[in-house]
Amino acid sequence: MAEPLLSVRNLTTEFATERGPALAVDNVDFDVGSGEVVGMIGESGSGKSVSALSILGLLPTPPARVRAGTAFFEGQDLLRLRASELRRIRGRRIGMIFQEPMTSLNPVFQIGDQIGETLRVHEKLGREAARRRAVELLDRVGIPSAAKRLDDYPHHLSGGMRQRVMIAIALACNPRLLIADEPTTALDVTVQAQILELLRALQRDSGMAILMITHNMGVIAEFADRVVVMYAGRVAETAPVERLFDHPRHPYSQGLLDATPVLERVERRLRTIPGSLPTPTGIDPGCRFAPRCELAQDECSRARPVPVAIAPGHAAACFRTDASAQWRLA
Amino acid sequence: MTTPLLEVEALSKTFVLPGRTPFARSAGAVRAVDGVSFKLPRQESLGIVGESGCGKSTTGRLVLRLIEPTAGRVLFEGQDILKLDANALRTMRRAMQIVFQDPQSSLDPRMTVEEIVLEPLLVQGARRDAKLKQRARELLELVGLSAAHAERYPHEFSGGQRQRIGIARAIAPQPKLIVCDEPVSALDVSVQAQIINLLQDLKDTLGLSYLFIAHDLAVVRHLCERIAVMYLGRIVEMAPAAALFASPLHPYTQTLLASIPAAHPRDRRTRPTPKGDVPSAMAPPPGCHFHTRCAFARPRCSAEVPALRTLASGRDVACHFAEELEEGP
Numbered sequence: 001m002a003e004p005l006l007s008v009r010n011l012t013t014e015f016a017t018e019r020g021p022a023l024a025v026d027n028v029d030f031d032v033g034s035g036e037v038v039g040m041i042g043e044s045g046s047g048k049s050v051s052a053l054s055i056l057g058l059l060p061t062p063p064a065r066v067r068a069g070t071a072f073f074e075g076q077d078l079l080r081l082r083a084s085e086l087r088r089i090r091g092r093r094i095g096m097i098f099q100e101p102m103t104s105l106n107p108v109f110q111i112g113d114q115i116g117e118t119l120r121v122h123e124k125l126g127r128e129a130a131r132r133r134a135v136e137l138l139d140r141v142g143i144p145s146a147a148k149r150l151d152d153y154p155h156h157l158s159g160g161m162r163q164r165v166m167i168a169i170a171l172a173c174n175p176r177l178l179i180a181d182e183p184t185t186a187l188d189v190t191v192q193a194q195i196l197e198l199l200r201a202l203q204r205d206s207g208m209a210i211l212m213i214t215h216n217m218g219v220i221a222e223f224a225d226r227v228v229v230m231y232a233g234r235v236a237e238t239a240p241v242e243r244l245f246d247h248p249r250h251p252y253s254q255g256l257l258d259a260t261p262v263l264e265r266v267e268r269r270l271r272t273i274p275g276s277l278p279t280p281t282g283i284d285p286g287c288r289f290a291p292r293c294e295l296a297q298d299e300c301s302r303a304r305p306v307p308v309a310i311a312p313g314h315a316a317a318c319f320r321t322d323a324s325a326q327w328r329l330a
Numbered sequence: 331m332t333t334p335l336l337e338v339e340a341l342s343k344t345f346v347l348p349g350r351t352p353f354a355r356s357a358g359a360v361r362a363v364d365g366v367s368f369k370l371p372r373q374e375s376l377g378i379v380g381e382s383g384c385g386k387s388t389t390g391r392l393v394l395r396l397i398e399p400t401a402g403r404v405l406f407e408g409q410d411i412l413k414l415d416a417n418a419l420r421t422m423r424r425a426m427q428i429v430f431q432d433p434q435s436s437l438d439p440r441m442t443v444e445e446i447v448l449e450p451l452l453v454q455g456a457r458r459d460a461k462l463k464q465r466a467r468e469l470l471e472l473v474g475l476s477a478a479h480a481e482r483y484p485h486e487f488s489g490g491q492r493q494r495i496g497i498a499r500a501i502a503p504q505p506k507l508i509v510c511d512e513p514v515s516a517l518d519v520s521v522q523a524q525i526i527n528l529l530q531d532l533k534d535t536l537g538l539s540y541l542f543i544a545h546d547l548a549v550v551r552h553l554c555e556r557i558a559v560m561y562l563g564r565i566v567e568m569a570p571a572a573a574l575f576a577s578p579l580h581p582y583t584q585t586l587l588a589s590i591p592a593a594h595p596r597d598r599r600t601r602p603t604p605k606g607d608v609p610s611a612m613a614p615p616p617g618c619h620f621h622t623r624c625a626f627a628r629p630r631c632s633a634e635v636p637a638l639r640t641l642a643s644g645r646d647v648a649c650h651f652a653e654e655l656e657e658g659p
Contacts, residue, residue: 043518158607188381189545190604193589197603215519218591222598241595259523261548262593263575269527270552273520276488292520 004031005177005209006055011069011079013047013054015280016062022280024050026233028069029307032177037203037210039224039241041217041256045277046230048213052179055079056096057086073177092122095170095208097163099182104166105154111138111165112150118172137168142198160191167198174206181213196222217260221245226313229253232278232288235307239314247327250316252289254327287318295320333408335506335539336370336393341402343388347612360611362388364563366402367638372506375533375540377550377571379586380560383611386543389560390509393541394426395419406507424454427500431512433492437484443470444480447498454503469498474528490521494528501532509541514549526552547590551575559583562611562619565638568646579647579655582620618649626651 013025025047032038042048053059055071055078071078074093078086090096098104106114115137116130125133131150138146141164154162163183170178180199184192200223203210212223220227220241227244229237229252237250248254258271275292278284286301287293293300299319307315318324342364347357363385370376378386392399395411404411411422427450430436437446444466448458456462467477473494484492493513500508510529514522530553532538544550550557551571558568559582567580578584588601606623609615615622621631630650638648643656 043520160607188608190381190585190589191607192591193599193603194605196591216591217519218593221593221595222591224595245594245596256519259520260593261523261526261546261552263548263551263590264593264597266551269530270523272523272527274524276490276521277518 002034005034005036005073006032006211007070007072008051008055009070011051011054011071012067013050013059013064014067015064017281019281023233024064024280025054028230028233028235030228030235030238032209032211034176035203035207035209037212037223037225038228039220039226040211040213040228040230041215041220042230043215043256043277045232045280047233048230049181051230052181052211052213056090056094056179057081057083058090088122091118091170091175092173093175093177095173095175095178097166097170097178097180097183099185105162107154110151110153111157115165115169115172118169122173133172134168137172138165140171140202141165141168142194143168158191159187160194163187163191163195164198167195167202171202171206174208176208178203178208178210179213180210182215183212184219185214185216192219199223217257218262229256233280234288235317236289237314237316237318238307239310239316243311243314247310247314247325249310249314249321249324249327250289250318251293251295251320251324253316254324255292258328293320295323332372333405334369335372335374335407336541337403337405337408338369338389338393339367339403339405341366341389341392341404342400343385343392343397344400358612361563361614362611363392363399366560366563366565368558368565368568370507370539370541373537373539374556375538375542375554377542377544377554377557378560379544379547379550379557381545381586381608383562383608384560385563386560387511390428390511390541390543394423394428394509396428420454424450424503425505426507426509427503427505428509428511429493429496429500429513432516433489433496434484434516436496437492439484441483442480443475443482443484443487443495446484446495447480447502450499450503465502469502470495472501472532473498474524488521489517490524493517493525497525497528497532501536501538504536505538507539507541509543511543512545513542515544515546522549529553547575547587559586562609562614564619564648566620566648568638573645579641579645579652580620580649581624581626581655585623626655 009029011025011028014021014023028051040048054066066079112131112134115134119125119130119133135146143149143164184195224241227239227241228235231252237253248257255273273292278288286303287305290296290300305317305319307317308321309315343362345360345362349355349357366389380386391397393404447466447469466480470479475494514525542550542554554571557571557574558565561582567583578587585604589604592598617632617634618636621627636648636650638646640646641652
């Protein structure tokens with residue numbers, strides 16, 4: 001297999017808190033192949049956003065500290081780059097979009113200037129050339145009468161339009177990788193459908209890779225080629241998307257799929273995962289899911305499970321993958 | 331015919347926006363809820379769905395008279411709650427409670443769980459004796475917490491547990507109706523399922539009716555017998571849950587359902603993506619509010635407001651061309 005575009009190994013990030021260090025990301029490994037759409041799913045505190053922000057060097061330090069790991073992107077370890085070197089990659093080779101388009105845009109600058117800024121900084125375009133490119137970009141992300149919109153301020157736009165502007169900025173320099181952190185979470189469902197469709201079309205045209213971070217199984221089902229399931233700072237399972245939905249092998253992935261209400265499967269009762277998410281300051285020697293896991297045995301709380309290969313591209317960090325194979329058969 | 335538990339007639343609420351400076355003229359008005367009518371039979375639940383700004387939460391608050399409507403009637407067991415004085419309203423509220431979205435901000439951080447859960451009873455004049463304290467513990471157990479939690483404070487609980495406390499408070503006065511305003515939206519999926527099941531259990535064991543307000547249609551589908559779809563302040567369609575999902579009639583309902591992400595990658599959406607954004611509630615399009623985004627819109631749609639009417643098939647739809655859409659192409 002070709003070298004992945006992004007290869008993250010042993011990523012470990014902690015936050016200093018009053019109660020001691022909190023391990024937000026704990027030895028996380030994942031890859032994003034060239035042109036691949038990887039969905040990273042997890043609930044709050046799973047470490048999915050912190051993983052992305054760690055790679056991009058966007059966490060405030062302190063309190064955050066990337067304690068260990070490597071993140072190779074196009075031959076360079078992003079975690080070892082100087083701030084100035086990383087700035088040249090961020091926004092140019094790696095684009096980013098975030099959940100809240102209102103807070104990601106600067107309210108006092110016209111959107112044409114905000115798109116142009118990226119082009120002037122990274123591509124050294126002049127003011128006029130940057131404006132022309134900005135119109136093309138707005139057009140490409142589906143903003144009607146783009147030339148007229150350049151002088152609008154962010155508050156003139158709806159949430160969906162703002163997210164389109166964010167996407168235009170992220171794509172300004174034709175990045176090879178787009179990191180999208182919950183880009184549709186703040187949007188209504190009809191607008192979410194539009195944004196997902198836009199991202200998919202742009203991805204197909206440009207061949208860029210996307211790392212889509214979400215808590216929504218539906219977004220994963222719609223959008224991802226491959227899935228990384230995160231739980232409490234660790235990778236629980238990775239699998240091609242259809243395999244994850246048909247044959248999840250980590251009990252947490254199974255629980256997550258069963259707990260998600262879907263229109264097509266209206267049972268009287270949803271299966272639930274008992275208990276609640278663990279706190280990041282607790283140090284567990286074993287599997288972090290063990291206290292909530294129906295299949296847990298003694299060894300699960302004693303040692304940390306390593307990923308077990310189940311099929312090509314499919315691995316689950318679980319001691320009980322033999323037992324979990326019986327999912328939904330019971 | 332027996333009186334429905336709740337009957338809402340032509341309910342409207344207009345919010346007047348303040349001007350930019352204290353003495354300036356008003357910046358305009360928003361018809362957040364615009365002539366909403368529905369009936370809720372006993373022990374049945376109605377889901378109200380729609381996107382942000384459609385007026386679903388305002389409707390919930392109007393029904394409880396937490397805000398005063400601009401026009402319309404709210405009959406609870408046949409009695410118009412808008413005509414009640416403060417005392418009578420307080421008594422009436424025993425039977426109608428609410429669960430809010432954010433369990434963080436809807437629980438007083440300085441009160442113990444016992445005080446929170448008993449507050450609706452104490453407001454009604456109950457004496458805080460051993461029997462009442464025992465009642466608090468029963469309520470906590472009913473919602474899946476333990477009696478030992480009674481002396482603790484909200485910050486000691488997780489989000490899901492806090493929502494359980496909010497539910498215990500709502501069922502304390504033995505209500506008949508609970509308005510649930512996005513009660514699971516702020517929760518993680520694994521916890522959300524627990525709360526959905528709890529609400530289902532309480533509905534069955536206590537014979538409750540929910541007015542369930544949510545943007546997540548799958549959640550509503552689980553808990554409600556009937557569903558009303560709102561768009562910019564108006565109900566555009568109302569139907570039994572199964573019928574609504576099997577054959578949505580209003581073009582907006584169709585759009586909304588078509589936008590829901592697939593449940594399995596095999597079933598990825600191939601349907602056309604909805605066009606445009608929801609227009610501003612301050613300046614909704616004339617006629618049918620949806621005509622600017624509707625694939626079937628005709629001249630009449632921008633001129634005349636379609637009323638919510640019952641078709642020959644028994645379906646309630648607010649569309650001039652509902653019969654044609656029902657027949658299909």
